[in-house]
Each structure stands twice: as C-alpha cells, then as structure tokens.
Amino acid sequence: MSAAAPRINLIFARAANGVIGVNNTIPWHLPEDMAHFKQQTAGAPVVMGRKTWDSLPPRFRPLPGRRNIVVTRQADWQAEGAQTASGLPEALALCDESAPSEVWVIGGAQIYAEAEPLAQRAVVTEIARDYEGDAHAPELDAAVWRETQRESHVSAKEGLPFSFVVYERT
Numbered sequence: 001m002s003a004a005a006p007r008i009n010l011i012f013a014r015a016a017n018g019v020i021g022v023n024n025t026i027p028w029h030l031p032e033d034m035a036h037f038k039q040q041t042a043g044a045p046v047v048m049g050r051k052t053w054d055s056l057p058p059r060f061r062p063l064p065g066r067r068n069i070v071v072t073r074q075a076d077w078q079a080e081g082a083q084t085a086s087g088l089p090e091a092l093a094l095c096d097e098s099a100p101s102e103v104w105v106i107g108g109a110q111i112y113a114e115a116e117p118l119a120q121r122a123v124v125t126e127i128a129r130d131y132e133g134d135a136h137a138p139e140l141d142a143a144v145w146r147e148t149q150r151e152s153h154v155s156a157k158e159g160l161p162f163s164f165v166v167y168e169r170t
C-alpha cells in the first residue's frame, strides 16, 4: 500500500483586481496575512519559483520550519536552505519523498498557473481593494472551484478589508 499522495494547496493573497505582485514585491502591507500564511504552511514543504525565493527578505530565507523547494531552470542555481527542482513535477516528486500530508505552492504567478490544474485546494486572502501590479493570481474557474470557507476582517493597521477564503476543487 503506497502512502497517500499529499494534498496540493495553492496559497496566495490577491487584490480585488487579481494583482498578486509588482516588481517582485507585494504591493500591500498586511501583517495579518503574513501570520495567516505562516500558520497555514507551518511544518509542510513549500514550493516556489526562483523569483519568489529572491523576493523573500534574506533573513527569512529559507522560510523557517518548512522544507523550501525552489523551481528553477538554471541547472547551476543553488541557495543555502533551498532544495532545487527543474520543474513543478520534480518539485512535487521531491515532496513525496517525505510523504507529507500537505504541500503548499507559494508562488509566483507562473508556478500558480502551472500548479492550479494539479491542486485540490486554494487558500486565498482576498483584499477588497485594487492595486497596480504586473503579476496576477491564477483564475479559479467557478465551475471547478467552490468556496468552502470565508472569514472577513479589517486590517487593524491600515483599515484594509480582507477575507481569508478557502476554495476546494469540486
């Protein structure tokens, strides 16, 4: 009996207009979302693109307490605390080795787009404001994804309304 495959989760924060990033940074400052991200992914492998790795402040790389897997086509790329994979399938195969129950795909846009068809769940922070940006969230087709949880909040710091939402594949 082979171990059950891990559940593949996308996790991202998106603006009302679908923006998730600008110039490899996040356009908003939402500490409540960073805490949510940390809590959701704690102890599980995280899979990210190389640009997302580069976007993390160095003191937070690798993301602590999680196996950090970085997808890059650069065969010679390496970084302290990161395991590399040449593509998403290799990254997910690497995760399988430790037979985790959950795997978290944490960005960026390219990786989300490739992972969306393979994911069973999307944990989305929906920010109720438009932002300028150059990177966009993956489309979650309502015929495929259904909302199963929603928790609305207003950010203490900047009065920014946002919701923690969970979508599951039908």
Ligand SMILES: Nc1nc(N)c2c(n1)CN(C(=O)COc1ccccc1N1CCC(C(=O)O)CC1)C2
Pocket: 011, 012, 013, 026, 033, 034, 037, 038, 039, 055, 056, 057, 060, 063, 064, 105, 106, 107, 123, 124, 125
């Ligand atoms: N919903 C949702 N999905 C995502 N994919 C992401 C988020 N929110 C938020 N993100 C980031 O802000 C990326 O990280 C950071 C960026 C700048 C400063 C600190 C951080 N870090 C925050 C997480 C900390 C941790 O987890 O330990 C380490 C420091 C990715």
